[in-house]
Amino acid sequence: MDIPASGPAALPPTIDAMTGPFNPEMAIRIMSGHGHGGFIGLTYHAHGPDWVEIALPWRADLVGDEASGVLASGPIISLLDNATSLSVWTRKKRFVPQATLDLRIDYLRAAKPGETVIAHAECYATKRSMSFVRAIAHDGDPSDPIAHAAGIFMRTAWPS
Amino acid sequence: MNDNAALLARFRDRLPPYARTLGIEIIGIQDGAPLMALDPDSRTLGRPGFVHGGALSGLLEMAAILALHAELGSRNETKRLKPVNVSIEFLRGATLQRCYAVGRVTRAGRRIANVTAEAWQTDRAKPVAEAWMNILLAEPRE
Numbered sequence: 156m157d158i159p160a161s162g163p164a165a166l167p168p169t170i171d172a173m174t175g176p177f178n179p180e181m182a183i184r185i186m187s188g189h190g191h192g193g194f195i196g197l198t199y200h201a202h203g204p205d206w207v208e209i210a211l212p213w214r215a216d217l218v219g220d221e222a223s224g225v226l227a228s229g230p231i232i233s234l235l236d237n238a239t240s241l242s243v244w245t246r247k248k249r250f251v252p253q254a255t256l257d258l259r260i261d262y263l264r265a266a267k268p269g270e271t272v273i274a275h276a277e278c279y280a281t282k283r284s285m286s287f288v289r290a291i292a293h294d295g296d297p298s299d300p301i302a303h304a305a306g307i308f309m310r311t312a313w314p315s
Numbered sequence: 316m317n318d319n320a321a322l323l324a325r326f327r328d329r330l331p332p333y334a335r336t337l338g339i340e341i342i343g344i345q346d347g348a349p350l351m352a353l354d355p356d357s358r359t360l361g362r363p364g365f366v367h368g369g370a371l372s373g374l375l376e377m378a379a380i381l382a383l384h385a386e387l388g389s390r391n392e393t394k395r396l397k398p399v400n401v402s403i404e405f406l407r408g409a410t411l412q413r414c415y416a417v418g419r420v421t422r423a424g425r426r427i428a429n430v431t432a433e434a435w436q437t438d439r440a441k442p443v444a445e446a447w448m449n450i451l452l453a454e455p456r457e
Binding site: 194216218221227229235254257259 | 377403
């Protein structure tokens with residue numbers, strides 16, 4: 156007789172292999188288990204019906220200006236891209252294959268050196284092909300954001 | 316060319332930790348602007364088989380900013396560059412092969428520069444992503 160392994164269930168290898176209603180926390184653990192999101196250290200922070208929050212802890216090797224220690228904008232774009240993408244699946248309550256069509260980011264101020272950056276991303280509309288998203292990134296106070304993002308994700312496949 | 320060799324040396328020293336961490340390199344000078352390259356690996360992988368859009372955006376921003384540094388340098392101007400915004404269009408999925416990017420200064424005035432950048436893989440005529448940036452030109456700190 157097989158004895159079931161104890162401990163937490165193994166994570167599915169990819170997001171599309173997840174079963175049941177979309178689980179943003181599990182999705183971020185899968186996405187950050189490998190690839191770029193994992194490399195820059197993205198972690199789950201919180202979520203609601205149509206929004207997700209992801210954290211990007213400060214790291215010396217992700218700095219854009221060595222003199223000041225301010226994070227580069229690149230990892231913040233990756234954070235906003237992943238968070239907005241997850242907000243679409245969270246609103247739809249399921250994974251759908253999609254690609255970023257465009258992403259626009261306004262930089263309000265530099266991130267504080269040493270502080271974790273949080274993205275709060277919301278999917279505010281979903282259509283047949285396009286999902287519309289917006290987000291802010293902040294380093295502790297959401298009323299004093301570092302960056303604002305607006306973007307569109309395009310669905311890349313439908314069930315046959 | 317000697318001018319290009321001097322530019323290359325100057326910009327290679329200027330790549331920030333983030334760029335070096337992802338493996339972004341400057342491999343030449345094209346029309347006066349640094350030509351950037353990125354060989355994708357697990358550090359820059361997005362959805363399976365494709366480069367992450369954020370990593371590609373980082374490459375485009377780096378190309379745009381260095382193109383502006385080159386332009387200001389050629390005019391002997393010293394400014395602090397403060398990116399105001401960026402917009403990125405993802406044109407094709409970037410597969411796991413070398414990505415190139417180069418920036419072009421549309422206009423660099425007294426206070427604002429408008430800069431674009433394009434990224435491609437095997438075919439320069441088939442870009443995988445493009446970006447525009449508005450960059451505030453601030454006076455250098457004393």
